[in-house]
Amino acid sequence: xxxxxxxxxxxxxxxFGFSQVKPGHTDPGAEARRAGVGMKTVGSKAVGxxxxxxxxxxxxxxxxRSAVPR
Amino acid sequence: MxxxxxxxxxxxPEDLYxxxxxxxxxxxxxxxxRLRLAESLGYIWLQANGQxxxxxxxxxxxxxxxxxxxxxxxxxxxxxxxxxxxxxxxLAQAAGLLGELTGLPPASGLTIINLADPRHDASxxxxxxxxxxxxxxxxxxFPPAPKAAASCREQIRGxxxxxxxxxxxxxxxxxxxxxxxxxxxxxxDPDPKAMTFDGASASMLWGAIILNANRRDGTLGMVxxxxxxxxxxxxxxxxxxxxxxxxxxxxxxxxxxxxxPRPMIGxxxxxxxxxxxxxxxxxxxxxxxxxxxxxxxxxxxxxxNRRLFEQGIRVVREHGRLTALGEAIIRGAEAYMASA
Numbered sequence: 001x002x003x004x005x006x007x008x009x010x011x012x013x014x015x016f017g018f019s020q021v022k023p024g025h026t027d028p029g030a031e032a033r034r035a036g037v038g039m040k041t042v043g044s045k046a047v048g049x050x051x052x053x054x055x056x057x058x059x060x061x062x063x064x065r066s067a068v069p070r
Numbered sequence: 071m072x073x074x075x076x077x078x079x080x081x082x083p084e085d086l087y088x089x090x091x092x093x094x095x096x097x098x099x100x101x102x103x104r105l106r107l108a109e110s111l112g113y114i115w116l117q118a119n120g121q122x123x124x125x126x127x128x129x130x131x132x133x134x135x136x137x138x139x140x141x142x143x144x145x146x147x148x149x150x151x152x153x154x155x156x157x158x159x160x161l162a163q164a165a166g167l168l169g170e171l172t173g174l175p176p177a178s179g180l181t182i183i184n185l186a187d188p189r190h191d192a193s194x195x196x197x198x199x200x201x202x203x204x205x206x207x208x209x210x211x212f213p214p215a216p217k218a219a220a221s222c223r224e225q226i227r228g229x230x231x232x233x234x235x236x237x238x239x240x241x242x243x244x245x246x247x248x249x250x251x252x253x254x255x256x257x258x259d260p261d262p263k264a265m266t267f268d269g270a271s272a273s274m275l276w277g278a279i280i281l282n283a284n285r286r287d288g289t290l291g292m293v294x295x296x297x298x299x300x301x302x303x304x305x306x307x308x309x310x311x312x313x314x315x316x317x318x319x320x321x322x323x324x325x326x327x328x329x330x331p332r333p334m335i336g337x338x339x340x341x342x343x344x345x346x347x348x349x350x351x352x353x354x355x356x357x358x359x360x361x362x363x364x365x366x367x368x369x370x371x372x373x374x375n376r377r378l379f380e381q382g383i384r385v386v387r388e389h390g391r392l393t394a395l396g397e398a399i400i401r402g403a404e405a406y407m408a409s410a
Binding site: 006007008009010014015016017018 | 106107109110113114117118119121122146149150153156157159161164273274310
């Protein structure tokens with residue numbers, strides 16, 4: 001069982017990548033650091049879609065956590 | 071455990087915000103990223119106050135190395151995971167991650183690697199976690215098939231050959247920015263409207279790009295992909311200490327490169343990288359290095375990139391609340407497109 005009081009307290013304003021995170025968002029750099037995810041349809045040449053996607057995700061101790069996409 | 075170098079003591083090069091490629095500025099950006107990482111790791115260590123099961127000597131030696139030498143891109147994602155683990159009060163996990171981080175070898179040069187299987191390999195899971203487009207469009211990421219990986223390597227080689235001949239400044243900047251090109255595979259769905267990932271980069275994988283090895287748009291497409299993803303890395307480095315836009319991420323706008331509305335920071339990135347793609351195609355076309363078979367494609371790409379840039383910059387100028395840094399960087403892209 002995890003302690004209700006954190007044993008190590010971190011001030012995000014002092015952490016690289018986390019200092020610009022808005023309240024309620026968990027991910028450092030949030031949208032900005034995922035600006036580089038590009039995607040397209042498998043048949044994109046025919047459909048003509050290019051896309052850039054960004055999403056806030058974080059990684060929990062137990063694995064990968066996807067936050068709510070905007 | 072203090073830093074031996076203060077980030078504030080780094081002198082930025084005069085051409086730091088230039089739109090044109092400048093390989094020389096990357097050393098400054100890379101060192102600033104590493105020093106900020108070292109400062110944050112030192113802060114974490116002090117806050118932990120002996121509660122992390124890791125040798126202090128090993129940790130300190132790593133911080134010294136981090137301040138002096140480039141590190142693999144995974145260093146940033148391991149740090150990010152460490153923060154999350156501490157916030158979850160899982161100090162054993164945090165110590166394990168820091169152990170992994172301090173065991174990373176120094177980085178040197180640009181390497182191309184195949185993604186391992188994310189189901190069995192923790193590093194592969196880290197890379198794969200960044201290939202995530204949002205808006206409910208999640209992608210499965212797989213190790214590339216050997217044939218696809220070999221073909222992709224050939225395209226990368228061909229792309230660098232073209233840039234070395236026709237745009238050596240960009241080739242040099244890309245080699246300076248990138249430490250790893252990670253080849254992966256997306257879904258090969260027979261439905262032509264199925265979505266797959268194209269490429270990815272992230273600030274917490276500074277120096278890495280992830281490419282879909284199944285791509286089929288040839289050498290000129292690879293040139294643009296490298297220009298595109300490296301430009302994201304460049305922006306990540308440039309905005310390490312301050313934001314580019316002040317628009318809240320909840321505000322969504324039409325994107326030049328995506329069918330669904332995106333936050334202003336995404337529009338900003340897309341607009342900038344599109345200008346960089348236009349620039350490299352134009353440079354190659356004007357230098358005469360493109361074979362005849364690619365000249366028609368180059369003309370179409372130039373027109374497409376210009377149209378997409380104009381869509382993007384219109385949204386940025388109409389709705390973007392840019393910081394001074396954001397203004398300085400995008401102004402260069404605008405000036406280039408106006409002159410091209």
